[in-house]
Amino acid sequence: MKTKTFFLILVSLLLQHSAFSQKSHCRTLSKNAIIENKIGMISKRPYDNNRPQLIFNKKTIHHQCNPNDYQTIVLENFDSTLESTIFQIWTEGTTAHQPNTDSKNLPLVYRDSQVVIKNGLAHLQVDDHLIEYTYDSTTQTGYPAGRLETKKTDVFFNNHWEVEDMGCYKYGRFSTRLKYPKTDKVNFAFWLWGGGNEIDVFEYFNRTDCQIRSSVHQWNIFAPDGITHAEFGLDYELGDLSEKFHIWELEWTPYKIVWRLDGKTFRTFYRYYKMKITHEDSEKKVCLIGLDCNEIPEGEAVVWELEAWYSFSSRPIDIIIGLGLLKPINSELLIDWVKIEQRPNMQLAVSDLTPCVGEEVIISASNTDQIVDWKVSDNL
Numbered sequence: 001m002k003t004k005t006f007f008l009i010l011v012s013l014l015l016q017h018s019a020f021s022q023k024s025h026c027r028t029l030s031k032n033a034i035i036e037n038k039i040g041m042i043s044k045r046p047y048d049n050n051r052p053q054l055i056f057n058k059k060t061i062h063h064q065c066n067p068n069d070y071q072t073i074v075l076e077n078f079d080s081t082l083e084s085t086i087f088q089i090w091t092e093g094t095t096a097h098q099p100n101t102d103s104k105n106l107p108l109v110y111r112d113s114q115v116v117i118k119n120g121l122a123h124l125q126v127d128d129h130l131i132e133y134t135y136d137s138t139t140q141t142g143y144p145a146g147r148l149e150t151k152k153t154d155v156f157f158n159n160h161w162e163v164e165d166m167g168c169y170k171y172g173r174f175s176t177r178l179k180y181p182k183t184d185k186v187n188f189a190f191w192l193w194g195g196g197n198e199i200d201v202f203e204y205f206n207r208t209d210c211q212i213r214s215s216v217h218q219w220n221i222f223a224p225d226g227i228t229h230a231e232f233g234l235d236y237e238l239g240d241l242s243e244k245f246h247i248w249e250l251e252w253t254p255y256k257i258v259w260r261l262d263g264k265t266f267r268t269f270y271r272y273y274k275m276k277i278t279h280e281d282s283e284k285k286v287c288l289i290g291l292d293c294n295e296i297p298e299g300e301a302v303v304w305e306l307e308a309w310y311s312f313s314s315r316p317i318d319i320i321i322g323l324g325l326l327k328p329i330n331s332e333l334l335i336d337w338v339k340i341e342q343r344p345n346m347q348l349a350v351s352d353l354t355p356c357v358g359e360e361v362i363i364s365a366s367n368t369d370q371i372v373d374w375k376v377s378d379n380l
Helices: 002-017 153-158
Strands: 024-030 038-041 054-063 071-076 087-089 108-110 115-118 121-126 131-135 138-145 148-150 172-179 186-194 197-202 211-222 229-237 246-252 256-261 264-270 272-280 283-291 299-306 318-325 331-342 346-350 363-367
Touching (some): 024 272, 121 318, 138 318, 186 246, 197 246, 211 264, 264 283
Antiparallel strands (some): 024 283, 071 331, 121 138, 186 318, 197 211, 211 229, 272 299, 346 363
C-alpha cells in the first residue's frame, strides 16, 4: 500500500511539473547594491537559449484590460475547398526551402499537389523522391511537400519589413485540431510569423521519446556571439500525440503568451513583472514576478518589462502550418480545422439605452489593448 501511495504522489508531482509557467525569476545581490532601471537575471535557463541572461527594463505603462469576449473571425474547416480569402497554399511561386547548414532538415519544394483536401480534412503530404525545380534561373532539388499559410505570409520571404506587410493578426487565440503521423522522420510545425517575430505553437514532434518543443524566436535580435538570435524554447513530453487528433491553442495577449493542448495549459510566457525584494543578512533577494492583466492596476502603472517581448507589441503576424524532413519518407499531417479568435478592441458606452425621440444620447468609445487608427471624411 505504501509503495502504491508513493507512486501516485510521484506521478502527481511529475504531472504538476509538466506545465511550465515563467512566473518568477530571482537573483541575490549584496545588501547595498543599487537597482536602477535595468536588471539582468543570470539564473534564467531554459528561457533564453542563446543569450547569457534575461534583461528586464523598468517602465511606466498606461493600462486597461480588454473586457470584451473572444469572437471567431476565421474558421477553416476544410469541408470542400480551401477558403481562398484567408488561406493559401505556398507553392511554386517561391524558391525551394533550403534549410540552414546547421539544420538536420532536408531541402523541400512546396507544391499545391501536396495539399489534398478531402473528407473534411486537409492532408499536408511529403514524398520521398527528389525533384528538380527552377527558380530565378537557378535549378534546385528538393522533396515535394505541402504547406498552408494565411494570405500575407509570403511577403516575409520577399524581405518586406513594413508593418502593414508583416501579417494580418495581432493578439488573439489561434487553434487547430490535427493528427501527427507515426514517424520520427518528419517535423511538422504550427507557427506564427511576422517581421522577425516567430511564435511556435509546436516546432516538432519526436514520436520515439514523445518530445515536442514550443518556442519564441526574435530573428532581428542577435546574441552576443553576433550569429545566433534571441530564442526562448522549451521541450515537453506530452505523450504519444500520433495516436489521435489533438487541439493545439496559442493565446497571445499584450500581457502573456499561453500554450494549451486539449484545453490544458502547458506553458506561459509573461511580458510584465513586479519586483519583490527580501533582505537576508548582508544580501537581498530580488525576484521579478509575472503579472497578468488583472494583476496590474488600471491607469498609469510602473512595471518591469521582459526585453524578450521587444517588438511583439507592435508587429502583426500570420499563421503557417508546414514541415521539415529529416529522412526521405512518404507521410502526411491531417488537419481537421484552423480557428482564429480575437477580442474587439473597442468598448462603447451609451448614456441611455432607451431614449425618447429627440432626447440627447451620448455614446463614448474607448480603445482597450490595441492601437486604433481613426479615419474620417475630409469635411470632419
